[in-house]
Amino acid sequence: MEPTKPEPPVTPVPVVPPPVVESVPTIESLPIVTPAVAPVPTTPEIKSKVPFSPKQLLDRIKALPRKIKILSGVAVFLLVLVILLMTTDPGRRVRNTLLPSPSPVPTETTQLPEIFDPSPYADDPEIKDIERKLSEYDKAMNAVQLREDTLRPPTLDWNVDFKKN
Amino acid sequence: MVRKILIIASALFFLAAPILTRAQTTTPSATPTPTEAPFNFEKAYKDYVFTLDVYNKLHSEYQLAKSQYMQANTLASNAKAREATAAMLVGRDDVMIVYLGVLNQRLVEAIGISETTKNGLTNRMNTEITWYRNHKGKISSAATLEDLTDDSKEAADHYALTEPLIYEVLASVPTGKISDTRRMFNDLLGLLKQKTSSIRLAGDHDTTLAERWISETENKLTRSIDKEVEAQTLLLTITNSDKRTRNVNNGETYNQIIFRLDESMLFLKEASGYTKEVLKQLKTKN
Numbered sequence: 001m002e003p004t005k006p007e008p009p010v011t012p013v014p015v016v017p018p019p020v021v022e023s024v025p026t027i028e029s030l031p032i033v034t035p036a037v038a039p040v041p042t043t044p045e046i047k048s049k050v051p052f053s054p055k056q057l058l059d060r061i062k063a064l065p066r067k068i069k070i071l072s073g074v075a076v077f078l079l080v081l082v083i084l085l086m087t088t089d090p091g092r093r094v095r096n097t098l099l100p101s102p103s104p105v106p107t108e109t110t111q112l113p114e115i116f117d118p119s120p121y122a123d124d125p126e127i128k129d130i131e132r133k134l135s136e137y138d139k140a141m142n143a144v145q146l147r148e149d150t151l152r153p154p155t156l157d158w159n160v161d162f163k164k165n
Numbered sequence: 166m167v168r169k170i171l172i173i174a175s176a177l178f179f180l181a182a183p184i185l186t187r188a189q190t191t192t193p194s195a196t197p198t199p200t201e202a203p204f205n206f207e208k209a210y211k212d213y214v215f216t217l218d219v220y221n222k223l224h225s226e227y228q229l230a231k232s233q234y235m236q237a238n239t240l241a242s243n244a245k246a247r248e249a250t251a252a253m254l255v256g257r258d259d260v261m262i263v264y265l266g267v268l269n270q271r272l273v274e275a276i277g278i279s280e281t282t283k284n285g286l287t288n289r290m291n292t293e294i295t296w297y298r299n300h301k302g303k304i305s306s307a308a309t310l311e312d313l314t315d316d317s318k319e320a321a322d323h324y325a326l327t328e329p330l331i332y333e334v335l336a337s338v339p340t341g342k343i344s345d346t347r348r349m350f351n352d353l354l355g356l357l358k359q360k361t362s363s364i365r366l367a368g369d370h371d372t373t374l375a376e377r378w379i380s381e382t383e384n385k386l387t388r389s390i391d392k393e394v395e396a397q398t399l400l401l402t403i404t405n406s407d408k409r410t411r412n413v414n415n416g417e418t419y420n421q422i423i424f425r426l427d428e429s430m431l432f433l434k435e436a437s438g439y440t441k442e443v444l445k446q447l448k449t450k451n
Binding site (some may be wrong): 012116117118119120121122124126127130131133137138140141144146147148149151152153154156157158159160161162163 | 253257267311320342348350356427437441448
């Protein structure tokens, strides 16, 4: 018979206290909170929900008085014309001819006084007279037009010949 | 009753009398007597433009009738072509008559041309006008298209003689303008020379520089005359009756004449600028 081994000493197991379970509130215990509802925008009432049809539009146009039709036609025509004048190149040319741009206004330049040492003849009446005549002559000379193209011989058909054929 | 009627009648008479008298006095002046516009270059030119328009219309009709005749060659198309051709030839003569009249009027109103030259040119142009009038009167007697061809050829041959005269007149008018402008300038230069010499004689102002400018002015004037002479020489090539020079292009020669006259005018302008220097020298102390 084998001797029995002494059992090892049992180490005491520390007793772990059971975890403290918090009391979970039940659904029934929860207070009923009513959320604040945002004001819903009221949509206007749609009076007629009939779908748009071009035929109806045509009928309505036909029903319009004649004067309004003519006026609206003229307005559309003018609108198209204005658009054409603004956008197209020939239109711009027409616009330029119809609405001439103002030519630049010449600004007067103050003529600087001629500084010279006057001679005894600076205010001589005869010299003043010659100056005046010379000024008139200059004007007349600048107005002379030598070429008179409007008087060139007319282009006439001098080759009338029925004998060739 | 009778009295009342008399009163009303007399009142009406007195009221109506001034109106009636005013009407009588105003009636003659209400219809203005048509004042005949004087026949001048402007009017002649308007007539010419109108006649040229008529001719262009007749010429279009002639071309149409001719092409129809060439295609169809029927009696009807022949008659139509004859009618259209005759009308066109009459219109062509009319244009020449009116055009020569315009030139005549231009010559009458031109400046700087001597009366002798004016009269000579006017007489020659009147002769030409008479020729075209006679030719125009002859056209109606043409019976066939061949006759009309002969009539047209006659006028075409004659135009070769008319054209130099036309260009002679066209060149004479600007030449006259240049002559007139130079005459005006010569008068001014004469005054200036006179004044300069009087100042020199007075001896209180040195006129050497002014006289030098006067000399330069005269040089420019001479150059201007030279250019005018060149223009007149060119004009002779138009008027020359020599057959060797008849082939010259009159229109081109006319352009050259105008070019020379333009140069002549430029020299005149330079001369005018020089006279201002003369004046400046006289007015400034040395």
